[in-house]
Amino acid sequence: MSSQTNFHHHGRFRVSGGVLPDAVTAYRTYGDPANPCIVFPTCYGGKLDSQMYMVGEGKVMDPQRYFVVTFALFSNGESSSPSNTPAPYNGPYFPAVSYEDNIRAQYAVLQKLGIQKVYAVIGFSMGGQQAYHWPVMYPDVVERYVVICGSARTSPHNQCFLEGPKAALVASKDFNNGHYLETPQLGIRAFARVYSAWAYGQTWFREHKYKWDGLYPDLASFLRERWEDRFLQDWDANDLITLLHTWQNGDVSQIRHGGDLRACLTDIQAKGLIMPSKTDLYFPPEDSVNEMASLTPGFSRLVVIDTVWGHTAGGGSNSTDDAFVQAEIRKFLEE
Template sequence: METQAAAAGDFRLYRAGDIALQSGRTFKDMFIAYKTYGSLNADKSNVILYPTSFSAQHYDIEFMVREGGALDPSKYFIIIPNLFGNGLSSSPSNTSWPNVGTRYPNVSYFDAVHVQKKMLLELWGVERVQLVYGWSMGGMQAYHWGALFPDAVERIAVVCGTAKCSPHNRVFIEGVKHSLMADAAYQDGVFTHYPARGVRAMGRVYAGWALSQTVYRDEMWRSPAYGSLEDYLVLYWETTFARRDPSDLLAQMWTWQKGDISDNTTYGGNLSQALSSIRAKTLLMPGAQDLYFRVEDNRREMEHLKNAALKPIPSVWGHRAGNPAGLTEERDFIEENVKELLLA
């Protein structure tokens, strides 16, 4: 079932109904907020799925959709499904009692991609996807598509993402998560009021990980908007996460930390088997100086992939290199390689 989102007007809601989650919980009345670009062709062979990243909504990533670019709406039917927990799709902030607070049924990537697949079939009759493209948590979803639906996806482009959240990555998220939870507003697993101090602390912790040391050493963050490092931390990083409900942020961090394409009954935790089962043409594009999705993680995954290319993004912008808003060279590099993948 599909409904129009009255408030925003530029996206629609797919009502998936009651979904049995991987955890054994049932998510009542689950829904995906999505936006489409371009037109579906007659044989339904031009679909690109572009899932969102941590805390992002489709507004934040749709700049990559443009004529002449890799995600060209004049050629492809591009669908951005908002990931659960981002405040538009089913999230703690829009889920009703009794599934609130500590009773919220956390959603895995496994759950997310299965509902996405259900949506494609029910709304458009699409059984096979030309490409799943994603950055960060979006890239992890692309990896899950490749492993869980090997016959349903032609290509995956994983930008600054991995098949499994690494131990070091989990530790990074622990620091971010606990800076938010340390606020006095967080009591017994729920926020009793808005955690302003925790959100500010979270933004500052995140700032040290999302960009490389080079960016800070050479003051590459400077712009007319940011006259000092303090300006940058306050006006960019604190503001970035202040846009979102804190419970939503924690829910997506749960999804992120649990990310593992082999954590299911199909693969039983055997990551190498899950990787070797991917038949999609695979493009791995880690950031050369990403501090938490490391090039080495992708290099080790490559040992088990059958049809893959590893092309690190030559950039000092760390994790941000994979989301190249305002980064011309990084965007050109990503789009050139994705275009090549689409022709393969």
């Protein structure tokens, strides 16, 4: 099953850091628009192709049952990004973009498609943070939301972690303040290595010894092939930094209640399923427990993924966790 990538041109579009003369949102659709609509946005490091682990016949987002719309975040290299925007907003001149900007753009696409109601917004990591934003920004549109390994506000701990890979990239001698003329190999390789250490739980490293089903003979091979190569092949350095800032500044309570997260979460009336990973070092389950205390009782529930796979447990990294996550979501959607 495949769907072509579509590009919605918004025209002049204001974002948190300025304006884009012709903002573009990349998206795909699966299934019949007459069926209940599910929105499935990308995460950090995610492209539209990477959304397929949950979309397809027999999967939780089955196009036979739902109309699935997958959205590419601004700055992921498919929607408007530093790497594909012409001057004068190319490269390091690309403006800062917020989650709110992304959701407004996604909503515009749904209006174009004739979608009036969203049965569910489902997201992993940065996608999960978008899932929190949808029912706050469009409470009369969204019926349900699923947050997988995400949070309503990027915690100070998470913001601090992100400073590590960012510093490794922007301080490299070939990044050149974003004015590089070819791929900054040193910077992206350093970024990937710093980022890799937080992707899994400590128990995963102890149990798997870096081999990932026997593919990698040692740690050096694991870092070079699994992490450096992935970012070198698929990502532009300025895209990585701009998207990282969207993540770093994520806070759904800035949309309403002026930063009062408790009041903002209390207002959410959509049904929610919050699924943190037990061993997540990006979005620890304690953050989800704290958020649950503010969500209206009876409207949301917390299900912890009991795993050694850390943050990656929610992103389709292994069959056991993927089956558990999809089963819980399926049960939630069918209630």
